[in-house]
Amino acid sequence: xPVRSPLSVLAAVVGASALLSLALPAAPPLTAAPERSxxxxxxxxxxxxxxxxxxxxxxxxxxxxxxxEDSLLFRPGPVPGKMFYRRQPPSxxxxxxxxxxxxxxxxxxxGYNAGPFEFREGDGTAAAPTPTPTWAGHFMxxxxxxxxxxxxxxxxxHIDHKPFTTAVADVKDVATSSAPGTAANDAKPQxxxxxxxxxxxKGYAKEAAxxxxxxxxxRAHALDDIRVYRPGSFPFVGxxxxxxxxxxxxxxxxMWQPTVAxxxxxxxxxxxxxxxxxxxxxxxxxxxxxxxxxxxxxxSGAWKIALDLxxxx
Numbered sequence: 001x002p003v004r005s006p007l008s009v010l011a012a013v014v015g016a017s018a019l020l021s022l023a024l025p026a027a028p029p030l031t032a033a034p035e036r037s038x039x040x041x042x043x044x045x046x047x048x049x050x051x052x053x054x055x056x057x058x059x060x061x062x063x064x065x066x067x068x069e070d071s072l073l074f075r076p077g078p079v080p081g082k083m084f085y086r087r088q089p090p091s092x093x094x095x096x097x098x099x100x101x102x103x104x105x106x107x108x109x110x111g112y113n114a115g116p117f118e119f120r121e122g123d124g125t126a127a128a129p130t131p132t133p134t135w136a137g138h139f140m141x142x143x144x145x146x147x148x149x150x151x152x153x154x155x156x157x158h159i160d161h162k163p164f165t166t167a168v169a170d171v172k173d174v175a176t177s178s179a180p181g182t183a184a185n186d187a188k189p190q191x192x193x194x195x196x197x198x199x200x201x202k203g204y205a206k207e208a209a210x211x212x213x214x215x216x217x218x219r220a221h222a223l224d225d226i227r228v229y230r231p232g233s234f235p236f237v238g239x240x241x242x243x244x245x246x247x248x249x250x251x252x253x254x255m256w257q258p259t260v261a262x263x264x265x266x267x268x269x270x271x272x273x274x275x276x277x278x279x280x281x282x283x284x285x286x287x288x289x290x291x292x293x294x295x296x297x298x299x300s301g302a303w304k305i306a307l308d309l310x311x312x313x
């Protein structure tokens with residue numbers, strides 16, 4: 001979840017697509033309604049407990065409780081999570097959020113929650129926010145299970161868009177994918193697998209730069225139920241929504257520079273992050289942007305893109 005500091009407030013992105021409603025988007029149609037595994041259920045419940053603490057005690061205290069020691073936040077660029085929140089003043093107002101989609105590795109040790117958030121100004125306490133949201137968007141948090149069995153946030157980011165017409169607190173249903181990843185059948189160390197995923201993303205960046213950009217890569221290498229998050233718009237779900245996602249991107253991406261790859265112990269689920277340099281954007285302001293990309297390994301051994309997010313900047 002994002003933070004609003006009195007010293008620095010992320011700029012809200014205006015001009016959401018005219019095709020978008022301001023109501024909370026419905027969960028995407030799935031080919032099946034898969035039953036949540038115990039690991040996925042615990043991941044969702046942990047996010048909900050995190051959100052409950054955030055509403056009661058403020059973002060700073062909640063994040064310091066749930067962030068891992070090596071966590072990464074995008075605010076808007078990458079910063080160490082614990083260090084960032086230790087330097088924040090007490091939270092003002094109230095941020096409400098709720099997961100409406102979650103996915104997890106077959107090994108049950110890495111997964112993510114995503115969903116809507118909204119911020120209400122207050123008088124300096126979480127108990128007295130204004131009734132009308134002044135800031136809204138969608139968050140995405142990647143979680144890793146620790147040695148003691150607890151879930152901790154490893155990466156957290158978000159997009160901004162226009163406020164909703166329905167309350168985030170009313171979100172109760174959490175959808176998930178009907179197509180889990182496939183565990184790797186080799187004995188390679190996790191670091192070696194992570195390096196291979198990073199190299200794959202680098203190869204796709206070169207391919208994008210040679211023609212077609214990110215849009216062409218998503219069309220060729222995304223899952224059918226891909227989720228695309230862009231500032232100023234509600235999430236786009238499914239390959240059929242890629243045309244709309246491309247139109248919504250104010251600065252289409254022609255290449256990127258991958259810097260980090262992390263993976264589950266089963267080798268079926270991972271993510272990459274990196275930089276989108278100003279020179280790789282065909283339009284828009286000349287400033288760096290960043291991305292987070294979630295991948296799932298298929299039975300064939302090929303990696304497919306399950307989620308692609310460019311944070312608010």
